[in-house]
Amino acid sequence: MHGPGQSSSSAHRGWLAFLLRERPRPRALRERPGAWRAAVAAVCFGAFMGQLDASIVTLTYTSLRAEFDAPVAAVEWVSLAYLLALVALLVPAGRFADAHGRKQFYLYGFVVFTAASAACGLAPTLGALVAFRVVQAVGAAMLQANSVALVTTSAPRQQMRAALGVQAAAQALGLALGPTLGGLLVATVGWRWVFGINVPVGIVAVVLGYYVLPRTRARTPMAVFDWLGLLLLVTATTSGLLGISALSGLALPGWSVAVLFAVAVGTGAAFFVRQRRAAAPLVDLELxxxxxxxxxxxxxxxxxxxxxxxxxxxxxxxxxxxxxxxxxxxxxxxxxxxxxxxxxxxxxxxxxxxxxxxxxxxxxxxxxxxxxxxxxxxxxxxxxxxxxxxxxxxxxxxxxxxxxxxxxxxxxxxxxxxxxxxxxxxxxxxxxxxxxxxxxxxxxxxxxxxxxxxxxxxxxxxxxxxxxxxxxxxxxxxxxxxx
The missing domain is CATH 1.20.1250.20 (MFS general substrate transporter like domains)
Known part of the structure; x- marks a missing residue:
């Protein structure tokens, strides 16, 4: 007989297995010689949106200052919080994907990114907007950590450079269109649609990716997660980026710049020591x-x-x-x-x-x-x-x-x-x-x-x-x- 606790545990594992199970592409698509091109096209949605979002948000600063009656130093955290969270989470997101499936994490990343974009467009306060931007960065990290991996594992070896070129071009296109599109949206329908535009694109990308992205065959199992390594990595990258931002004009006391860089160097060194000793490191230093x-x-x-x-x-x-x-x-x-x-x-x-x-x-x-x-x-x-x-x-x-x-x-x-x-x-x-x-x-x-x-x-x-x-x-x- 199984007790209530065992039944609950089995159900929990069943749901987790269901959520992490990658579905195969339709056989008709999978067996087509050029199927890899459809997979690269799906990845380009994320590459395009990631760079578009990075370059489009700065166009909202003036509107955000007026709506929330906030100084520039507060408004720039809309971009800074996103960047800090994104850079800190890229490596752990990639490590999770290597263990549990790159296709699945890419799709869930788009779901999180899209939902957070909708929340950003509806944010009632500047603080809420910054918080939603952090959630949006979590989704973006799941996307970006897997974009290059999905391209290289989808395309034939002889086509890999060309496929990576298409993905890089999608990034450049998003970067180029960001200021123009951002200015147009802010001037016509308002700053909230700068985030709202991500929603329809995200829905299309999730549906497309579900059908055309290949499943993960080669994985790196992860028995335990290196939480200490993650803490050290987040501290090192956040301190370093804050120090860099202070040099470029972020309103922080002068003495704090030296402290931030010292913390970044110290925790960065500790991170590498930890990766040598951890049973399941975030980064295999052999790489x-x-x-x-x-x-x-x-x-x-x-x-x-x-x-x-x-x-x-x-x-x-x-x-x-x-x-x-x-x-x-x-x-x-x-x-x-x-x-x-x-x-x-x-x-x-x-x-x-x-x-x-x-x-x-x-x-x-x-x-x-x-x-x-x-x-x-x-x-x-x-x-x-x-x-x-x-x-x-x-x-x-x-x-x-x-x-x-x-x-x-x-x-x-x-x-x-x-x-x-x-x-x-x-x-x-x-x-x-x-x-x-x-x-x-x-x-x-x-x-x-x-x-x-x-x-x-x-x-x-x-x-x-x-x-x-x-x-x-x-x-x-x-x-x-x-x-």
């Missing part, structure tokens, strides 16, 4: 011992720093000189447009004989050329558009190839963790791009040139990581999950 992974992640951080730096620099400089917002936006669009063009068409234009390492070197070298040109030419509209377009092309060639190098060196069973690390590097690069450019602009008239010089040095470092990290890298496994 980071590979030069392709560790230096590839450094390259990803530098690449996104170079991408986001001009997105802060150009509007501040041009609008400060009296250029209209319309012209500034058009000039700035050249950067993500060049990125999207190269990321999608690069495989057809660049000779196929070039390896991923060659493409990383070519793309990062092109970034150096573009930033050197930006340092030499007048900082005027006529010069900025073509130079930013060239910079975008370089990043569009570099990013998919660099991601392919990283994910090609990560075992299939750890794809979620690898994807989480890639997106964590992206988030840190984004924050550093904003902070370093803002700091450089505090230098008076020479500020813009100083900011470009910083970006040029980072681009040169990207060339170094491409040269040293991807040398000799080969794909040692079949990336696909299902036939």
């Amino acid at each position: 980071l011992r590979s030069r392709a992974v560790s230096l590839g992640l450094a390259g990803a951080l530098c690449g996104y720093l170079v991408l986001f730096g001009p997105l802060v620099l150009v509007p501040l400089v041009l609008t400060g000189r009296g250029t209209s917002g319309l012209v500034t936006g058009a000039v700035l669009t050249a950067l993500p447009a060049g990125f999207a063009l190269a990321a999608t068409a690069g495989d057809r234009v660049v000779p196929r004989a070039l390896t991923d390492r060659d493409r990383c070197l070519a793309g990062s070298g092109l970034c150096v050329v573009a930033l050197a040109a930006l340092l030499a030419v007048p900082f005027a509209v006529a010069w900025l558009a073509p130079v930013l377009g060239l910079l975008g092309v370089g990043l569009g060639v570099f990013t998919p190839a660099n991601n392919a190098v990283i994910m090609g060196a990560v075992p299939v069973r750890a794809s979620g963790t690898g994807g989480g690390l890639v997106n964590m590097a992206r988030g840190l690069g984004t924050a550093l791009g904003v902070a370093l450019v803002t700091l450089a602009l505090n230098g008076g008239a020479a500020g813009p040139r100083r900011a470009v010089l910083v970006l040029l040095l980072v681009a040169a470092l990207t060339v170094v990581t491409a040269w040293a990290g991807s040398a000799g890298t080969a794909f040692g496994h079949n990336s696909r999950e299902e036939p």
Whole structure:
């Protein structure tokens, strides 16, 4: 006989198993040679919405200040809380997905992201909005930690770089459309629809993903969860990002910056010690011992720093000189447009004989050329558009190839963790791009040139990581999950 407690426990396990069970794709779709393209298209919904949401929210600041009678320092937490939670949760979300199923976590991530977006649009107070943004970041972490993994495990090995290029282009498109769409929504239907627009897209994405995403075949079981490792990781990333944000203008006491960075370094070191000793670590440090992974992640951080730096620099400089917002936006669009063009068409234009390492070197070298040109030419509209377009092309060639190098060196069973690390590097690069450019602009008239010089040095470092990290890298496994 089973007692009431046993029946309840069995029912609980039954519901948990049901929720974590991944459903297969329809056989007719699964057996089609190009089925992987439908899976990549589904992942692009999340890639697009993630970047759109990152760039669209800043357009609501003025409206939020007026509606909630709040200062800028309070309103900017709408973005900051999201970024802090997202970066801290990317790796644990990827680790959970590696253990329990990447498809399932991606779909549940969209459900959480969509529901939280609706709640943000209905938020009665600024505090509630910030809280809902944290929940939204939880869903975004489940999405982003699995996006790269789902692409690499869906596409055939020979198509992986092209598939990652399409995913990167979807990110660039979201980034490019964010300011324009955000301004349009705020000016017409109000700031709440900046969040509400996510709801219909999220519903379509969940239904599409349910049918076209492949199940997870290779998993990394997790008997226990490393809660101490998670606490150390959250503390390290949150302290570091708060310190970076303070450097870029967040209203915090001067002494707190040193304290935040000290805490970040201390807890970061403790996290790595913990990962060596934990029975089931969040991050298998064997992954980071590979030069392709560790230096590839450094390259990803530098690449996104170079991408986001001009997105802060150009509007501040041009609008400060009296250029209209319309012209500034058009000039700035050249950067993500060049990125999207190269990321999608690069495989057809660049000779196929070039390896991923060659493409990383070519793309990062092109970034150096573009930033050197930006340092030499007048900082005027006529010069900025073509130079930013060239910079975008370089990043569009570099990013998919660099991601392919990283994910090609990560075992299939750890794809979620690898994807989480890639997106964590992206988030840190984004924050550093904003902070370093803002700091450089505090230098008076020479500020813009100083900011470009910083970006040029980072681009040169990207060339170094491409040269040293991807040398000799080969794909040692079949990336696909299902036939």
